Amino acid sequence: MVLVLALGDLHIPHRAPDLPAKFKSMLVPGKIQHVICTGNLCTKEVHDYLKTVCPDLHITRGEYDEETRYPETKTLTIGQFKLGVCHGHQVIPWGDLDSLAMLQRQLDVDILVTGHTHQFTAYKHEAGVVINPGSATGAFSSITYDVNPSFVLMDIDGLRVVVYVYELIDGEVKVDKIDFKKTTTATA
Amino acid sequence: MMISNGIEDEEKWLAEGIAGIQHNAFYLHRAVDSNNLREALKYSAQLLSELRTSKLSPHKYYELYMRAFDELRRLEMFFKDEDRHGCSIVDLYELVQHAGNVLPRLYLLCTVGSVYIKSKEAPAKDVLKDLVEMCRAVQNPIRGLFLRSYLAQVSRDKLPDIGSEYEGEGDTVMDAVEFVLQNFTEMNKLWVRMQHQGPVREKEKLEKERSELRDLVGKNLHVLSQIEGVDLEIYRDAVLPRVLEQVFPDEYHLQTLETLLGACPQLQPTVDLKTVLSQLMERLSNYAASSPELLPEFLQVEAFSKLSNAIGKVIEAQVDMPIVGAITLYVSLLSFTLRVHPDRLDYVDQVLGACVKILSGKAKLEDSKATKQVVALLSAPLDKYDDIVTALTLSNYPRVMDHLDAGTNKIMAMVIIRSIMKNKTFVSTSDKVEVLFELIKGLIKDLEGISTDDLDEEDFNEEQNSVACLMHILYNDDPEEMLKIICTVWKHIMAGGPKRLPFTVPPLVFSALKLVRRLQGQDGDVAGEEVPATPRKIFQLLNQIIESLSVVPAPELALRLYLQCAEGANDCDLEPVAYDFFTQAFVLYEEEIADSKAQVTAIHLIIGTLQRMNVFGVENRDTLTHKATGYSAKLLKKPDQCRAVYACSHLFWVDDQDGIKDGERVLLCLKRSLRIANAAQQMANVTRGSSGPVTLFVEILNKYLYYFEKGNPQITASVIQGLIDLIKTEMQSDSATGGPASDAFFTSTLRYIQFQKQKGGAMGEKYEPIKL
Numbered sequence: 017m018v019l020v021l022a023l024g025d026l027h028i029p030h031r032a033p034d035l036p037a038k039f040k041s042m043l044v045p046g047k048i049q050h051v052i053c054t055g056n057l058c059t060k061e062v063h064d065y066l067k068t069v070c071p072d073l074h075i076t077r078g079e080y081d082e083e084t085r086y087p088e089t090k091t092l093t094i095g096q097f098k099l100g101v102c103h104g105h106q107v108i109p110w111g112d113l114d115s116l117a118m119l120q121r122q123l124d125v126d127i128l129v130t131g132h133t134h135q136f137t138a139y140k141h142e143a144g145v146v147i148n149p150g151s152a153t154g155a156f157s158s159i160t161y162d163v164n165p166s167f168v169l170m171d172i173d174g175l176r177v178v179v180y181v182y183e184l185i186d187g188e189v190k191v192d193k194i195d196f197k198k199t200t201t202a203t204a
Numbered sequence: 205m206m207i208s209n210g211i212e213d214e215e216k217w218l219a220e221g222i223a224g225i226q227h228n229a230f231y232l233h234r235a236v237d238s239n240n241l242r243e244a245l246k247y248s249a250q251l252l253s254e255l256r257t258s259k260l261s262p263h264k265y266y267e268l269y270m271r272a273f274d275e276l277r278r279l280e281m282f283f284k285d286e287d288r289h290g291c292s293i294v295d296l297y298e299l300v301q302h303a304g305n306v307l308p309r310l311y312l313l314c315t316v317g318s319v320y321i322k323s324k325e326a327p328a329k330d331v332l333k334d335l336v337e338m339c340r341a342v343q344n345p346i347r348g349l350f351l352r353s354y355l356a357q358v359s360r361d362k363l364p365d366i367g368s369e370y371e372g373e374g375d376t377v378m379d380a381v382e383f384v385l386q387n388f389t390e391m392n393k394l395w396v397r398m399q400h401q402g403p404v405r406e407k408e409k410l411e412k413e414r415s416e417l418r419d420l421v422g423k424n425l426h427v428l429s430q431i432e433g434v435d436l437e438i439y440r441d442a443v444l445p446r447v448l449e450q451v452f453p454d455e456y457h458l459q460t461l462e463t464l465l466g467a468c469p470q471l472q473p474t475v476d477l478k479t480v481l482s483q484l485m486e487r488l489s490n491y492a493a494s495s496p497e498l499l500p501e502f503l504q505v506e507a508f509s510k511l512s513n514a515i516g517k518v519i520e521a522q523v524d525m526p527i528v529g530a531i532t533l534y535v536s537l538l539s540f541t542l543r544v545h546p547d548r549l550d551y552v553d554q555v556l557g558a559c560v561k562i563l564s565g566k567a568k569l570e571d572s573k574a575t576k577q578v579v580a581l582l583s584a585p586l587d588k589y590d591d592i593v594t595a596l597t598l599s600n601y602p603r604v605m606d607h608l609d610a611g612t613n614k615i616m617a618m619v620i621i622r623s624i625m626k627n628k629t630f631v632s633t634s635d636k637v638e639v640l641f642e643l644i645k646g647l648i649k650d651l652e653g654i655s656t657d658d659l660d661e662e663d664f665n666e667e668q669n670s671v672a673c674l675m676h677i678l679y680n681d682d683p684e685e686m687l688k689i690i691c692t693v694w695k696h697i698m699a700g701g702p703k704r705l706p707f708t709v710p711p712l713v714f715s716a717l718k719l720v721r722r723l724q725g726q727d728g729d730v731a732g733e734e735v736p737a738t739p740r741k742i743f744q745l746l747n748q749i750i751e752s753l754s755v756v757p758a759p760e761l762a763l764r765l766y767l768q769c770a771e772g773a774n775d776c777d778l779e780p781v782a783y784d785f786f787t788q789a790f791v792l793y794e795e796e797i798a799d800s801k802a803q804v805t806a807i808h809l810i811i812g813t814l815q816r817m818n819v820f821g822v823e824n825r826d827t828l829t830h831k832a833t834g835y836s837a838k839l840l841k842k843p844d845q846c847r848a849v850y851a852c853s854h855l856f857w858v859d860d861q862d863g864i865k866d867g868e869r870v871l872l873c874l875k876r877s878l879r880i881a882n883a884a885q886q887m888a889n890v891t892r893g894s895s896g897p898v899t900l901f902v903e904i905l906n907k908y909l910y911y912f913e914k915g916n917p918q919i920t921a922s923v924i925q926g927l928i929d930l931i932k933t934e935m936q937s938d939s940a941t942g943g944p945a946s947d948a949f950f951t952s953t954l955r956y957i958q959f960q961k962q963k964g965g966a967m968g969e970k971y972e973p974i975k976l
Contacts, residue, residue: 029676030672031711033677061666079805080764106805108812108815108851121953122899122902143952156717158813
């Protein structure tokens with residue numbers, strides 16, 4: 017059982033002052049093995065904070081990130097799964113599933129984690145799963161109205177991944193989960 | 205069970221005690237009348253033994269004590285008359301010490317001592333010292349207190365005061381003072397100890413007893429005041445500090461505040477007034493905290509104004525007091541005020557005002573200790589009040605801050621911001637925002653003496669990020685007020701200079717965009733209202749705000765913000781406004797963004813935003829699209845060109861807008877990107893001797909599939925087939941370098957096609973002609 021935290025689009029301090037307190041208290045150091053961040057932190061302080069949650073941190077560049085040296089895309093393997101990360105402002109039309117599917121095929125990954133729309137989504141399509149963890153701070157978005165703070169925790173176990181999404185709605189943390197199973201023939 | 209019978213029992217015991225005294229008194233009188241010293245001593249000792257009881261409350265004990273007291277007076281007269289009993293006073297002094305029990309012994313000793321002093325056979329001070337120390341043997345509070353009270357009483361007229369007959373060589377007023385003070389100290393200790401005696405359930409009873417005994421202790425002060433030789437000098441140097449140091453009952457301090465404080469200014473600078481007064485105020489604060497019913501007492505005694513005046517006088521009197529001393533006193537006073545009168549903001553402001561007075565007329569503080577104290581002073585109200593804004597309304601607060609040196613001023617500003625962020629209460633009016641930004645002005649712009657070049661970069665970034673975070677706490681539901689807040693903030697940050705604007709402008713812009721979104725839902729202008737907040741107005745303001753980034757310069761940031769505004773304007777149906785924002789974005793792209801990587805990102809942002817616009821009429825849309833496509837084709841690197849151009853294809857096909865589904869122009873775009881991809885391959889051949897990976901072709905293929913599925917009539921199965929075959933050829937050619945990535949990409953694309961074919965239904969039919 018490997019826990020992977022996926023979050024992004026915090027936009028601190030441009031659009032939000034901090035993560036919600038209820039989220040911060042859940043993100044206890046030592047419990048999570050990997051952190052995937054889609055980008056738009058935006059500052060070094062946020063980077064440092066994420067590193068304290070877990071030292072194995074993978075970040076891709078968002079268009080407002082202060083640090084310009086984050087990569088545009090990243091791939092990594094966790095257990096039986098290949099994961100790909102990309103902020104998503106590069107994939108037009110923004111939030112379009114078919115275009116994201118193309119990126120997924122291009123990166124050749126089972127799970128594509130992407131952001132930019134500040135809207136949590138988790139789709140399964142032919143090439144695999146596309147997950148958007150939304151905005152961890154509920155930051156303003158020109159694309160999505162009424163953004164609730166959200167993040168995703170993936171529990172990778174063998175050929176199965178359970179995706180937990182945590183959303184802060186009206187001050188309460190609500191959890192939902194989705195199961196995905198991988199068939200071995202899916203990737204070469 | 206015992207308690208209800210208690211009173212009756214006490215009466216009984218008192219009666220028994222009195223009877224015992226009377227009984228022994230009878231025989232005592234007989235002994236005295238017959239000049240029989242031995243007998244007299246025996247019966248007086250027995251008589252005094254009644255005072256050894258533990259069963260009586262102070263009230264009742266007093267009655268017993270008075271009976272004994274009367275008898276001791278008679279005994280004293282007997283002792284005085286040496287002729288009658290034939291014993292020298294020195295011997296007598298020694299003789300009485302043989303009494304069996306300590307309490308009777310000491311009463312007798314005091315009685316003899318009184319005579320001894322009167323006889324002048326020994327210096328008063330020696331006898332007094334002896335007595336006051338011997339009385340230590342009785343540690344039971346009630347018995348001890350009465351015993352020492354007796355001592356005080358019999359010694360009163362025998363103190364070596366100035367002009368008294370007991371003054372002599374080595375016997376001075378100081379000795380008298382010393383004696384009284386010591387007796388007083390010991391009595392106080394006993395009295396305090398009473399508090400901690402006994403089981404908890406008897407606490408009430410204990411408190412009652414203590415209050416009954418309070419006067420006994422206080423009599424000593426009275427005695428002190430009666431000593432003529434105690435001039436001001438002695439009082440202030442010797443008496444007062446000792447008295448103040450005592451573990452005093454708090455009620456004392458409160459009720460005698462005026463007297464106590466009146467003496468303070470007169471004290472020598474060597475007396476550590478700060479500590480004395482701070483401790484006093486601390487004690488009083490604790491006292492007030494112990495019960496809310498005490499508050500009226502504090503008000504009635506006018507504790508605050510007395511303390512405030514006293515401190516003022518002390519500072520005035522001690523001209524050489526360093527600033528740090530004065531400020532420390534006010535820190536203590538503020539602490540007292542916040543604890544005892546938290547609702548009296550006028551008091552708090554007064555304390556701050558007093559500090560302003562001290563600090564005025566002097567150069568900016570350089571003493572680090574004093575600075576620390578001022579920071580403590582300013583931090584106290586922040587910690588106390590949940591609603592930070594309360595602290596902000598104190599008129600003297602900014603004035604105190606003004607006296608800090610620039611560096612400390614900024615530190616304090618950070619403290620204020622941290623406090624606000626912690627409390628999470630919104631600052632909700634433009635007036636309050638005004639006050640707040642005045643207070644933190646050290647962070648907002650360059651103050652005298654500091655230029656941003658001197659600053660440590662990390663510190664500076666931290667400061668500015670704090671200010672940025674702060675902006676999210678400035679909020680009001682009412683749009684008019686919110687707009688006022690935004691304008692107020694803008695007014696302040698606009699003078700921030702090129703280093704600060706990149707930090708402060710974005711949060712303000714997003715605040716404004718959020719406001720626009722709120723107003724979107726509302727119906728048009730409200731008739732008759734004076735200049736309501738409208739999206740149009742806000743966009744005008746936004747234009748100004750983003751424009752300011754040109755001095756930094758920060759074209760990439762500004763471009764992003766213009767695009768955000770364009771989307772906002774789109775959602776408000778303001779076509780010209782949206783067009784204008786795009787224009788600004790393009791101008792920046794053309795004139796200011798030269799870095800090729802930055803250009804790639806920027807053009808994608810423009811394309812992505814434009815793709816979502818639904819407010820533009822055909823002409824405007826065409827112009828902008830044409831521009832976007834043009835710039836895409838002009839990017840430096842061919843692969844970037846290729847990608848940007850095929851991204852532009854989406855400008856001609858928007859899913860939810862039927863008017864924008866121009867299949868031909870989509871195809872044109874894709875073909876153009878294909879040509880670019882080709883050119884890229886050829887270039888690679890020429891420059892590197894091998895053609896690059898076919899990734900671009902596969903990407904374009906995927907785009908073809910996208911439109912194929914959407915039903916673009918221009919994109920047919922044969923077109924797709926052609927592209928597939930092309931890629932296969934490329935991959936197999938000699939000069940192909942390929943790469944596992946592009947191979948895998950192609951493979952997964954083909955797999956996708958297969959998947960779609962196998963879907964059956966309409967999609968399967970569509971894909972049927974394509975052969976893999």
